Amino acid sequence: MTLAAVIAASTSPAAPVGDAARGAEVFRQCAACHEVGPQARDRIGPHLNGLFGRPAASHDGYRYSESMARAGDDGLIWTDDTLSAYIENPRALVSRTRMSFAGLPDAQARADLLAHLRRFSDNPSDIPEAEPTARGTDHDLDPAILALVGDPEYGEYLSSECVSCHQADGSAQGIPSITGWPTEDFVAAMHAYKARLRPHPVMQMMAGRLSDEEIAALAAYFKDL
Known part of the structure; x- marks a missing residue:
């Protein structure tokens, strides 16, 4: 998938609903740098508990890159849409991020991963705009x-x-x-x-x-x- 498809993939009305069990398998690609769950700690990257609804670069105690900190200062909030865009191609959303992950082009795999991560947010069903089935419908980038x-x-x-x-x-x-x-x-x-x-x-x-x-x-x- 090209960079220009980042937005279309993450905001298409046909975007798939994720399966958390499959997402736990997808998370293995992230586990070299991130942890999630009751005993999660910061590693190369911050732990991912409580991610949904949180401003970027706001996890206390972790030293973020200047680019990620700037994105947080600008008001970037982690939701289904923004996380999907970031996971597909990190640089499309946060230029010069130091996360070395090449990206996850498969829309279903991203949806599964987000469903898995959502289980470790405090009150996933109460996160504005980001219920498990929420998908943006207002943009279609060619x-x-x-x-x-x-x-x-x-x-x-x-x-x-x-x-x-x-x-x-x-x-x-x-x-x-x-x-x-x-x-x-x-x-x-x-x-x-x-x-x-x-x-x-x-x-x-x-x-x-x-x-x-x-x-x-x-x-x-x-x-x-």
Whole structure:
């Protein structure tokens, strides 16, 4: 599955309902870094108890990456939709996350895994918007978006608003650098803002004003800046 399908897979009305027993088997792929359950402890990654409904990077005592901490500060909450997008391709939701997991492309396997993890949240049935059968229905991203070849000159023309916050020289002064990003990462991130999976309100507004061609042009410009 392509990066552009991250949002469609996690928000499609046909997304499968998970089986927790099968999800326990899928969790073996996560167990090298994470634990979940009554005796769970932090390992390479934080333990995953109480995950649903929790802000990103909010587990006390664990040292998160700057990218994950920033996502939490922006308001990212772990729900079915956001967790599915993150598990399918971590970088599509949190750029430069240090989680080395390559991603889980199978939608049923992700649903099973989330059903398993949900059993270890405090009150899963009371989590807003995230009951076991909840699925978003308001977005359908065309995978062909990644096939668009952006015009870097047009991207430079469009970039004035971007560089009013992001440093053109690639430095990060409280705001992450977007210079030198791979085009697929840039496009996937912008469409995650458009879909309101990435929570930053200013970026949601900015991305919402851009066409697919304009996003591709910006991605082409910043890649080689």
